[in-house]
Amino acid sequence: MVERVTEIGDELAAWLLTCWVDVSNPGGAGRALLDGLTDLARADGLDFLHLSYRDGMGLGRFYESCGFSEVGRIPGAIRVAPGDDRDSVLMTHKL
Numbered sequence: 001m002v003e004r005v006t007e008i009g010d011e012l013a014a015w016l017l018t019c020w021v022d023v024s025n026p027g028g029a030g031r032a033l034l035d036g037l038t039d040l041a042r043a044d045g046l047d048f049l050h051l052s053y054r055d056g057m058g059l060g061r062f063y064e065s066c067g068f069s070e071v072g073r074i075p076g077a078i079r080v081a082p083g084d085d086r087d088s089v090l091m092t093h094k095l
């Protein structure tokens with residue numbers, strides 16, 4: 001789900017709210033999904049896509065390879081279990 005939430009000057013941005021694929025069946029579905037969403041965002045006239053993810057899942061390199069850059073993190077923002085708090089990592093992609 002993509003939602004347009006930000007207008008900064010003349011630039012429009014959207015947050016990628018919910019997106020996942022079944023990692024037990026790899027084969028490029030995640031990249032194809034993000035590529036498709038990026039194409040739709042461009043066609044809709046957006047300038048940026050934003051997302052956040054839970055650190056510790058190995059997703060940073062994947063999102064970077066899809067054109068996203070880390071712009072910040074909120075330390076310990078996501079409690080996975082008692083004593084297991086993870087950072088929420090914020091990323092953006094200039095379209």
